[in-house]
Amino acid sequence: MTSAVEDKVREFVIDYFYVTDARSLTNDQSLIDSDLVDSTGMMGIILFLETEFGITMADDETTPDNLDSIDRIVAYVERKRPSPPG
Amino acid sequence: MCGIAGWYAPEARTRPADRNTLESMVEAIAHRGPDEFGLYLDPRVGLGHARLAIIDVVSGQQPMGDDRGASWLVFNGEIFNYVELREELIAAGHRFRTGSDTEVILQAWEAWGDRAFERFNGQFALALWDSANEALVLARDRLGVRPLYLCEHEGRLWFGSEVKAIFAADPSIPRALDPTGLAETFTFWSTVAPQSVFQGVTELEPGHLRILSPAGTIDRAYWTPRYPEGGAATFEGSLEDASREVRATLTDAVRLRMVRADVPVGSYLSGGLDSSLVAALGREAVGSAFATFSIRFEDAEFDETPFQRAMAERLGTDHHELMVRTSDIAAVFPRVVAHAERPLLRTAPAPLFLLSAAVHEAGFKVVLTGEGADEMFGGYDLFREGRVRRFWARQPDSAVRPRLLDRLYPYLARSPVASQAMAREFFGRDLAAADRPGFAHQTRWRPAAAIQRLFTPDLRAQVGALDVVDRLLCSLPVPFSRWSTLAQDQYLEIRTLMSGYLLSSQGDRMLMAHSVEGRFPYLDTRVVELANSLPPSYKLFGLDEKHVLKRVAAGLVPDEIIGRTKQPYRAPDAVSFLGDDAPDWVAHVLDPDSIRDAGVFDPVGVDRLWRKCRADARGAGLSNGDNMALVGVLSTGLLHEQFVRDDRPSTQPVHFLTVVDRLRDERRDGVTARIRQSQ
Numbered sequence: 001m002t003s004a005v006e007d008k009v010r011e012f013v014i015d016y017f018y019v020t021d022a023r024s025l026t027n028d029q030s031l032i033d034s035d036l037v038d039s040t041g042m043m044g045i046i047l048f049l050e051t052e053f054g055i056t057m058a059d060d061e062t063t064p065d066n067l068d069s070i071d072r073i074v075a076y077v078e079r080k081r082p083s084p085p086g
Numbered sequence: 087m088c089g090i091a092g093w094y095a096p097e098a099r100t101r102p103a104d105r106n107t108l109e110s111m112v113e114a115i116a117h118r119g120p121d122e123f124g125l126y127l128d129p130r131v132g133l134g135h136a137r138l139a140i141i142d143v144v145s146g147q148q149p150m151g152d153d154r155g156a157s158w159l160v161f162n163g164e165i166f167n168y169v170e171l172r173e174e175l176i177a178a179g180h181r182f183r184t185g186s187d188t189e190v191i192l193q194a195w196e197a198w199g200d201r202a203f204e205r206f207n208g209q210f211a212l213a214l215w216d217s218a219n220e221a222l223v224l225a226r227d228r229l230g231v232r233p234l235y236l237c238e239h240e241g242r243l244w245f246g247s248e249v250k251a252i253f254a255a256d257p258s259i260p261r262a263l264d265p266t267g268l269a270e271t272f273t274f275w276s277t278v279a280p281q282s283v284f285q286g287v288t289e290l291e292p293g294h295l296r297i298l299s300p301a302g303t304i305d306r307a308y309w310t311p312r313y314p315e316g317g318a319a320t321f322e323g324s325l326e327d328a329s330r331e332v333r334a335t336l337t338d339a340v341r342l343r344m345v346r347a348d349v350p351v352g353s354y355l356s357g358g359l360d361s362s363l364v365a366a367l368g369r370e371a372v373g374s375a376f377a378t379f380s381i382r383f384e385d386a387e388f389d390e391t392p393f394q395r396a397m398a399e400r401l402g403t404d405h406h407e408l409m410v411r412t413s414d415i416a417a418v419f420p421r422v423v424a425h426a427e428r429p430l431l432r433t434a435p436a437p438l439f440l441l442s443a444a445v446h447e448a449g450f451k452v453v454l455t456g457e458g459a460d461e462m463f464g465g466y467d468l469f470r471e472g473r474v475r476r477f478w479a480r481q482p483d484s485a486v487r488p489r490l491l492d493r494l495y496p497y498l499a500r501s502p503v504a505s506q507a508m509a510r511e512f513f514g515r516d517l518a519a520a521d522r523p524g525f526a527h528q529t530r531w532r533p534a535a536a537i538q539r540l541f542t543p544d545l546r547a548q549v550g551a552l553d554v555v556d557r558l559l560c561s562l563p564v565p566f567s568r569w570s571t572l573a574q575d576q577y578l579e580i581r582t583l584m585s586g587y588l589l590s591s592q593g594d595r596m597l598m599a600h601s602v603e604g605r606f607p608y609l610d611t612r613v614v615e616l617a618n619s620l621p622p623s624y625k626l627f628g629l630d631e632k633h634v635l636k637r638v639a640a641g642l643v644p645d646e647i648i649g650r651t652k653q654p655y656r657a658p659d660a661v662s663f664l665g666d667d668a669p670d671w672v673a674h675v676l677d678p679d680s681i682r683d684a685g686v687f688d689p690v691g692v693d694r695l696w697r698k699c700r701a702d703a704r705g706a707g708l709s710n711g712d713n714m715a716l717v718g719v720l721s722t723g724l725l726h727e728q729f730v731r732d733d734r735p736s737t738q739p740v741h742f743l744t745v746v747d748r749l750r751d752e753r754r755d756g757v758t759a760r761i762r763q764s765q
Binding site: 014015016018019020021032033034035036037038039040041042043044046059060062063064067068 | 708
């Protein structure tokens, strides 16, 4: 089952990096190694996360460890976001 | 400088192509040589020529035959040492009718046969018909300054300086984009000869000679780049000796290119070291008034005006400046692609197209440029980056070694953590493969190849089976592995980006679009051989690029230019096409129907890319990949529209001054014979 966060992140990555064959993009795929993202692209991801999920990324969090795959981004957002009510 | 075109029928029973066909071919490339037109026709061969008269303006017409009318030549380019070769031939008993370099080629062929070409110090592409041996000889200069395309179709070989000459010959010649050519372009930024981007069309490789005769076809390299092997340099002098020798050789290379022209020669001035040094030596060679030409940009990111002016003032040249705006780039881009005849990932050729127009309007036919210095003397960031990454690869866990990248790309040190961590990830990839060929280039090839994700599923399936990088690396010369890593990087750079893109899309095509000949002192045969013989440390000393060339420039070029951080020549890319005032062709090319019709890119992906770009009209948040992708999609669409979909020739009839039509003579003789018989 996919989470709402995962859906949103995945949709953003496919759209923002104009991936035409969405099936070929797996959630654990390195975005850097796939040459989808460079340093400018990384800024785009950070801006999206901050706007979409209302979080603020500290400088030392903007690392490939947190950002280099859909899975890593989702995990980061889940960690960072305040727990949903209920 | 000129354009050539023609055909050859290896078998006598093939019907000759008629005169109209040959005329259409020449008319398609009339821009390359608008001064005079000529043709030669016999039952086996057709040779056409469009001439830009530069040497021996009065008697250098082509096609030119030898004394006996047995050999005929059409030739595009210059042989700069023709005076010396002429003297050598005269000493050996040859007699000359003209003062042209064209006749020197004919007589050199007679004297030395296929060993003639290795004696030429020049930039040329030529077709020579040796009727005694029924052989057509095609040859191209060492580094591919001048183009030559080939196409075999229905028993004939068609050839031309540009593909459009071949397509103008026969409507039955197929017109389609080639998957391998596209995969190469969206990897290396260019096809790699002999591959072209059109199916069935190939390019004669630089430094190659092809002889076609009824006995068969021979294609061989008459020259290949050589570098010292096994770490030993063939140049044994000190850095000071090297500097003296480079200066003397380069001075003579510039002198030859200044004085071996019967029309005035100007110089491009980019603001960098290479063209500044060429202009300084050019000014020295003429010793009088000298014209320089520069491109300016509104955006400070691209503009180099202060350095250009500093150099022009120092030399006291008649300096011409051309301000290029983003709207100018968008307006001329369709014509730029029509001349480049291949997809482009950068708009950088467009300002050069506009600059050659300005040179033409100023009344000049010839300019010197600084092209080739970075390749021959180790000037590119890519070489320095390769050195740092290989050094890092020796201690992959080192935290200090990757910091050297900050010295190459100072913006990294000022960038947010995200960029720094990204850069480390990007540049640190495949460190285990540091000893393999192509290691340094992967940081350029991979981001370009990533754009292939926009290809249609069909095309992706076709190119998925190809590994163009592997194909290139499998075709390396035998001694490659014994060269220094710098030499290996230089070789790959020369074979891919220099020959395929810089000398072509940014060079010959943009210059010849307005009948201007570029001359390249750094590609002088003697300069190349000398540069290649130097120890790597004379070129790249630590991380100091073009080390020896900077010493040569000292005293000739202002220190502020010698010491400045190297700025690669670039023009505004995606942003040129994003404004509300973008020309109509942009929307037309990006229309899903046009995209589907071209069959190269997926309309859904292109729509995503276009929406992303449009949302950022100033282009500030677009990555390097986004810029290349948009320019690549636009240029491929224009290419398809102009060369594949539209098969109407867009040529103007011209008047042919030199006509040797042996088909007509034969017909006439045939009629005369029949009349005689009937009497």
